Amino acid sequence: MTTDAVSALPPVAPRKPIVRRHHGDDVEDAYEWLRAKEDPEVIAHLEAENAYTRDRTAHLAPLQERIFGEIKGRTLETDLSVPTRRGDWWYYGRTVEGSQYGIQCRAPLTSPDDWTPPVLSPDTPVPGEQVLLDGNVEAEGEEFFSLGSFEVTTAGDRMLYGVDVAGDERYTVRVRDLVTGEQLPDVIPDTFAGATFSPDGRFIVYTTVDDAWRPDTVWLHELGTPVEDDVKLFHEPDERFWLGAGFTRSDRYLVIGMGSSITSEEWLVDADDLRSAPRLVWPRTEGVEYDSSHAVIDGEDVLFILHNDGALDFELVKVSASDPTGPRDVVVPHQPGHRLLGVSTFRDWAVLGYRREGLARLGMLSYRDGSISELEFDEPLYSVGSGGNPEWAPPLIRIGYGSFITPGTVFDYDVATGELLLRKRQPVLGGYDSADYAQARVWATAQDGTQVPVSLVWKRSFGEAGAAARPVHLYGYGSYEHSIEPGFSVPRLSELDRGVIFAVAHVRGGGEMGRQWYEDGKLLHKRNTFTDFVDCARHLVAEGYTTPEQLVAEGGSAGGLLMGAIANLAPDLFAGILADVPFVDALTTILDPSLPLTVIEWDEWGDPLHNADVYAYMKSYTPYENVRDVTYPRILAVTSLNDTRVMYVEPAKWVARLREVGADALLKCEMVAGHGGVSGRYNAWRERAFELAWLLDVVGAADA
Known part of the structure; x- marks a missing residue:
């Protein structure tokens, strides 16, 4: 393994202890001051962390550039999506070499009976093509650009689009007349993603969020009228519930749906009379979900x-x-x-x-x-x-x-x-052949005897997986019943072609094995998520797939909580841990109902504010609370300043605490980005190339 030379000392966050008291338990938190996002001292500290990370990884710049070149070289940069029929048009997207963002286009049907999408070629003009929205034009002058809403009326005469230029997932909706090309005066700021036209094209239905970033209100905007006159269709006061709205495919109803992690409810509004009173589908029953x-x-x-x-x-x-x-x-x-x-x-x-x-x-x-x-x-x-x-x-x-x-x-x-x-x-350019690679599923035995599936993919030229110990990149998530699907990744080929086995531990808390699998990894069973991942890692070592010196773990968001937990549970089992936007200060966050999404999260993690047992249980595993004086694996935490889902302060505090015990921990904070990281495909490729270069260095495959 290549050890990166230390040519600078890591930033030291000043200790400014405050005491948090809940259920008779006093906890001293020395780094909560980092939450003050507008404080120049906080920004200066984050910039110092970025400078330190750049310095510590400078030797990986050539490898990062090679991986970026590999990703770029395998990607057909100028391409078109398969057209989708709607009304009298085929809708599709374009990407153009050198451009960060996609271009939304359409072309007219040749016949009303035509359901076979035209085969489009980047080199051949499309008859009657109209460019609806060029993300590169809209993003000019902006460091960040994200499209949260995009829709054309059924008649095809108007288009709405919602744009976020900060990364905080607040979108401004605008409307364009596709017949004249004019921008209409309708501008709706601070919306949530997913605004939509009514079937007749007269109205826009959109949602807004409360101070905790919870979508809580559905609005009806009539085109050509002031936003101040918009009609409030529905408001959900319960802080545990998200709210959303959309029309049925039949165009018969507007469905207003709300849900927590365990309970849901829907109301119907007749699409031909959107100002009529919503009708309840089924009454809300705690613990019952439906759609x-x-x-x-x-x-x-x-x-x-x-x-x-x-x-x-x-x-x-x-x-x-x-x-x-x-x-x-x-x-x-x-x-x-x-x-x-x-x-x-x-x-x-x-x-x-x-x-x-x-x-x-x-x-x-x-x-x-x-x-x-x-x-x-x-x-x-x-x-x-x-x-x-x-x-x-x-x-x-x-x-x-x-x-x-x-x-x-x-x-x-x-x-x-x-x-x-x-x-x-x-x-996939560059001569990719799927026959050169193999995939399989193996089963690890958890501490309680549960069989946990582990998916593997590798390149055949390095031998069968398990025939000899090799570097392994083990990924996990394990929350919200979210399943990690067997999906293809161009950047992943840069690992596989260097002899790394990519693996996914389908731990409890996810949804891979049914609802019970999820139930067994949430609330007061949450530790199963962490121990399952450790047991999957131990299985891969015991069966000869890898060694602790060649094993690196990765997870993001709630999967970042998993990364922090396994770092504390089994620090000697991993050479490195990559934590993307990690939820590592979970107890502090879930204790504060004023923070974004906290109350909604109580159904997933429990309510430590009002329940002493939940408080004690969460305190037993939340990563920031449980940093120990042990030798940790190398850690890279990646976050974004404008993330509203997992705030930057969590990994910032975690890295500061890890440094107290001498851990080799790096923090990389994107200063203009959100939960999904940087915007633009080339920026995203460079970000992933940076992470993979670090990962390959950790497992000793940087020179492969």
Whole structure:
């Protein structure tokens, strides 16, 4: 392993202790002062951390540049997406070599009966093409640019788009007339992502957030009227609930949905009378989640409702839209371990998403007899989902597919014939051949005997995984029932081609193995997430895949909490830990309901403010509270100053505390970015190249 030379001393954050007291427990916090984002001393400290990290990683600049070149060289920089039909147009995106951001375009249909998307070439002009939005033009003069809303009316005559130029996920919505090219006077500031037109194009429905960054209010804006006159359609006062709104594919209803981590509720508004009173679907019941999808069967408006009322892994029922609380017709009964994920209804059939044996599946649901025809794929590990299907009555369903070794693929599924029509596979330049790589799933035994799946991908030329110890990059998340899917990554090839095995530990707290898998890794079972990851790492070492000197771990956000926890639990098991926007000061955050998202998070982590048992449990694992005087692995924490989800102060405090015990910890803070990091594809590639260069250096593969 190459040891980076120390040519500068690390920044030392002054200790300014304050005492936090809860449930009779006094905790001295020396670095909470770093939360004062506007304080020049805080900014100066973050800049010093950045300078130190640059100095400590300067020797990796050539490797970082090589990896950036590899990512760039494998990417077809000038490319087009597969067109999606909506109304009288095909909509698609362009990327252009040298440009950071995408370009949204459309071209007219050649025939109203045409459902086969045109095959587009970057070198051939598209007849009738219109450029709707060029992100590079909109981003001129800005250090950060993010598009949070983008939609065109059904008639195709107007476009809305919401832009964030700070990284704080507050979007300003603007409207453009696509017939004249004029900007309309309608400007709506400080919206949440996801603003949408009404089906008739007269209105915009959007949401705003409260002081804790919680989407809490749905608004109705009539085009051509002052924003001050916008109508408040719905307000959710309960601080545990997020709120959102969108129209059914049928254009029959506006659905206003709200949910916490464990409870949800929906209201319907007739799309042809948006100022009418919302109608409740099912009354809110603590612990019951549901969502509805509208269909018309034999002339009757019905709702397909996916719910977990007495059905841990969810059940699908059909009810009358005029009487949703009336009789329920069970369409797909509850099956333990067969986790239903979602249903998308169309005029003639529905698409059902579900998870079985740790993999996502898709099935076509017949309205006639309730049968499900599952789509089959021949890889042992893959990810699949439907998307980009705005039309109510299409003959084809757009599907996205991929695996660790198969680049992202777009299919259209012909419902009548059952045929999968390949529309496009992500091009990977430089002679990529999926046969040169392999993927597999192994199982690690957790402390309590639970079998935990671990996915692996490697390059075959280095030998079979496990035949000899090699560098391993182990990734984990394990919260919010979020599943880490077997997906393809161009940057990852730079690791695999240097002999690194990439692995994912599908730990409890995620959703890979059903709802119980999630329940067993949250609240007072949260430690299972951390011990599962450690047990997966121990399994890879014990079975000869790697050694502690060649093992590096990575996780981001809630996965960053996982990284901080495993650093304390098993510091000798890892050579390095990469923590992206890490939630490492969890107890401090969850104790303060004035901070963004805190109250919402109580359903996931527990409420330590009011419950002494939860307080004690969280204090036992939260990384910042449990830094020990041990030899830690090398640590790189990456964060963003404007992140509203996991604030920069958490990794800043954590790194300061780690330095007290002599840990080799680096902090990199993007000064103009948000939770997702920097904006722009080239900036993102450089950021990932930096992280991978550090990672390869840690595991001794920097010169491979």
